[in-house]
Amino acid sequence: MTAATPQPIAISRHQGLDAIELKSPDGARATVLLHGAHLLSWVPAGGEEQLYVSPKTAYANGEAIRGGVPVIFPQFSTRGPLKRHGFARSKPWQLVSAEQGADDALAVLRLTDDAASRMFWPHAFELELSVRISGRELQIELACENKGDTAFDFTSALHTYLRVHDLDSSSVEGLSGLQYEDSAAGGELKRQRVELLLPGGDLDRIYHGLKQDLTLKEQLINRGRQLLIRQQGFEDTVVWNPGAEKCAQLPDMPADGYQHMLCIEAAQIRQPVQLAPGESWVGMQTLVQA
Numbered sequence: 001m002t003a004a005t006p007q008p009i010a011i012s013r014h015q016g017l018d019a020i021e022l023k024s025p026d027g028a029r030a031t032v033l034l035h036g037a038h039l040l041s042w043v044p045a046g047g048e049e050q051l052y053v054s055p056k057t058a059y060a061n062g063e064a065i066r067g068g069v070p071v072i073f074p075q076f077s078t079r080g081p082l083k084r085h086g087f088a089r090s091k092p093w094q095l096v097s098a099e100q101g102a103d104d105a106l107a108v109l110r111l112t113d114d115a116a117s118r119m120f121w122p123h124a125f126e127l128e129l130s131v132r133i134s135g136r137e138l139q140i141e142l143a144c145e146n147k148g149d150t151a152f153d154f155t156s157a158l159h160t161y162l163r164v165h166d167l168d169s170s171s172v173e174g175l176s177g178l179q180y181e182d183s184a185a186g187g188e189l190k191r192q193r194v195e196l197l198l199p200g201g202d203l204d205r206i207y208h209g210l211k212q213d214l215t216l217k218e219q220l221i222n223r224g225r226q227l228l229i230r231q232q233g234f235e236d237t238v239v240w241n242p243g244a245e246k247c248a249q250l251p252d253m254p255a256d257g258y259q260h261m262l263c264i265e266a267a268q269i270r271q272p273v274q275l276a277p278g279e280s281w282v283g284m285q286t287l288v289q290a
């Protein structure tokens with residue numbers, strides 16, 4: 001067998017659920033659950049954990065996980081008749097493939113409609129989530145194909161919970177000049193005037209038309225941290241942190257959990273994706289530890 005032959009990765013168990021433990025030859029690691037195609041952990045080569053997962057989250061079929069990267073489909077938030085953030089994040093997905101390559105590791109998972117999904121959302125669809133890690137980079141790709149004979153539309157997000165050591169020493173660069181919908185202020189439309197977003201308090205914004213990569217920066221006592229965030233296919237970016245008061249009301253978050261996370265979500269919300277029969281859509285979020 002040559003070094004270039006991809007090595008299959010078997011399903012293991014994590015928190016009582018089926019999981020894929022990705023490891024690339026350079027030492028990068030990630031854990032993906034079949035439940036929700038949920039990316040739970042990403043450790044870049046030579047780095048530390050980049051995702052936040054609440055120590056109080058449930059790990060159970062039918063329930064959403066608080067942290068990691070929930071896949072939001074076919075409805076973002078309460079913008080439609082379905083339960084909040086749709087059903088994809090709380091359903092079991094199928095494993096298509098998982099393997100370690102010569103310089104990366106890749107898992108592909110699939111969700112298709114079934115009798116239960118058609119009761120709420122009467123459409124034939126195929127969703128595929130691909131998670132690829134290599135060195136200091138993570139790529140998450142979500143693809144949707146209309147497998148039916150009528151058109152449908154959907155909203156979606158990769159609801160990435162980034163881990164921060166301390167929210168108060170974090171900032172986000174790259175949003176300057178963009179218009180955003182301030183969901184924490186009843187959906188009022190505003191414009192980002194300042195260069196750096198200093199997340200603090202109750203923050204729930206949908207930015208539109210990102211023009212450059214974002215950088216999450218953290219000034220720690222003895223070093224700085226930078227994480228580059230790129231999106232393709234998705235036209236919106238959600239920045240969310242519940243702040244102290246709302247966090248205290250979330251039963252699956254510790255009271256101080258908001259200080260250790262910031263969601264930066266690659267999303268498609270304002271303009272739902274419309275797919276005619278046979279059409280496909282692809283969106284991607286890439287994270288690179290600088």
Ligand SMILES: O=P(O)(O)OC[C@H]1O[C@@H](O)[C@H](O)[C@@H](O)[C@@H]1O
Binds near residue numbers: 085159183204238
């Ligand atoms: O508690 P949930 O359903 O996981 O949602 C968390 C948050 O998700 C964000 O994407 C929304 O903008 C917030 O409004 C919402 O509160």
